[in-house]
Amino acid sequence: xxxxxxxxxxxxxxxxxxxxxxxxxxxxxxxxxxxxxxxxxxxxxxxxxxxxxxxxxxxxxxxxxxxxxxxxxxxxxxxxxxxxxxxxxxxxxxxxxxxxxxxxxxxxxxx
Amino acid sequence: xxxxxxxxxxxxxxxxxxxxxxxxxxxxxxxxxxxxxxxxxxxxxxxxxxxxxxxxxxxxxxxxxxxxxxxxxxxxxxxxxxxxxxxxxxxxxxxxxxxxxxxxxxxxxxxxxxxxxxxxxxx
Numbered sequence: 001x002x003x004x005x006x007x008x009x010x011x012x013x014x015x016x017x018x019x020x021x022x023x024x025x026x027x028x029x030x031x032x033x034x035x036x037x038x039x040x041x042x043x044x045x046x047x048x049x050x051x052x053x054x055x056x057x058x059x060x061x062x063x064x065x066x067x068x069x070x071x072x073x074x075x076x077x078x079x080x081x082x083x084x085x086x087x088x089x090x091x092x093x094x095x096x097x098x099x100x101x102x103x104x105x106x107x108x109x110x111x
Numbered sequence: 112x113x114x115x116x117x118x119x120x121x122x123x124x125x126x127x128x129x130x131x132x133x134x135x136x137x138x139x140x141x142x143x144x145x146x147x148x149x150x151x152x153x154x155x156x157x158x159x160x161x162x163x164x165x166x167x168x169x170x171x172x173x174x175x176x177x178x179x180x181x182x183x184x185x186x187x188x189x190x191x192x193x194x195x196x197x198x199x200x201x202x203x204x205x206x207x208x209x210x211x212x213x214x215x216x217x218x219x220x221x222x223x224x225x226x227x228x229x230x231x232x233x234x
Contacts, residue, residue, distance in 0.1 A: 001173075003155060036220035038156075045206060045227055046156070051220035089156055093219040098173055100146075100158040100219075 004103035011109040022073040022090035030071035034093035085110045113138040115225035128195045133207035135188040141165040142213035145190040149203040197232045
């Protein structure tokens, strides 16, 4: 089972918006509305930012939003802030045989 | 809400085994699947498998089968992952994380994470 494909890096100035893509297949991202996104600061554990493609857990700023089209999911961060500088990983449910696959990760830099 | 606290770093020789623990504080334990992921240095996350806290049932990634065992002890709200026949390729930070299964369906995301356990395999 291959990892989901993400761009290695993304960047933007404070206040700008960035969008990170997460491309899978018709067996994972395209098949289920179970895409989630995680933020990871250096040396820290990942933090759930988006679940169920578009849902935000309590406490996550509404600057973070998720979407999906076909086999590609996306995370948009609006109004970039310095604290958003981190690695971001997507994940998708992929069925009962090998249930979960993660993305390759995207390093977000706030210029 | 739940907080997960994992056991400390381990240094193991090739061929050895290691058992990592993940203790839950706060919310009910039996309403979760406990998942285990690993992250090799500078790499992405890899899902290894999970254990249902209520039933003890397990699901492993194909790559994990035969050398990974996941268990739990509900009396002390702790999940365990044992890795056997370690090689240098197993050097990584290992994370536990919860999946909420208290509703009709499990949520299929990982909402609370432990702080990670560094396992170094080296002679």
